[in-house]
Amino acid sequence: xxxxxxxxxxxxxxxxxxxxxxxxxxxxxxxxxxxxxxxxxxxxxxxxxxxxxxxxxxxxxxxxxxxxxxxxxxxxxxxxxxxxx
Numbered sequence: 001x002x003x004x005x006x007x008x009x010x011x012x013x014x015x016x017x018x019x020x021x022x023x024x025x026x027x028x029x030x031x032x033x034x035x036x037x038x039x040x041x042x043x044x045x046x047x048x049x050x051x052x053x054x055x056x057x058x059x060x061x062x063x064x065x066x067x068x069x070x071x072x073x074x075x076x077x078x079x080x081x082x083x084x085x
Contacts, residue, residue: 002057013049020064029064
């Protein structure tokens with residue numbers, strides 16, 4: 001399954017490990033980024049990395065469902081992700 005969204009900050013690279021979080025901040029899926037696609041006109045192009053502001057499709061995250069937020073695992077600390085206010 002491909003997930004489509006905008007990168008809000010940082011750089012996403014093939015091989016990065018992502019968590020899929022629901023609206024309460026619970027982990028509902030995870031996986032390693034296997035492919036990143038961007039659109040260039042009507043064509044879909046494969047990329048090795050994408051940065052903040054780009055709208056991309058990401059493949060490799062499993063069991064996430066719809067209406068999820070994909071985040072990198074690094075930087076959360078021991079307490080893990082927190083619910084959105």
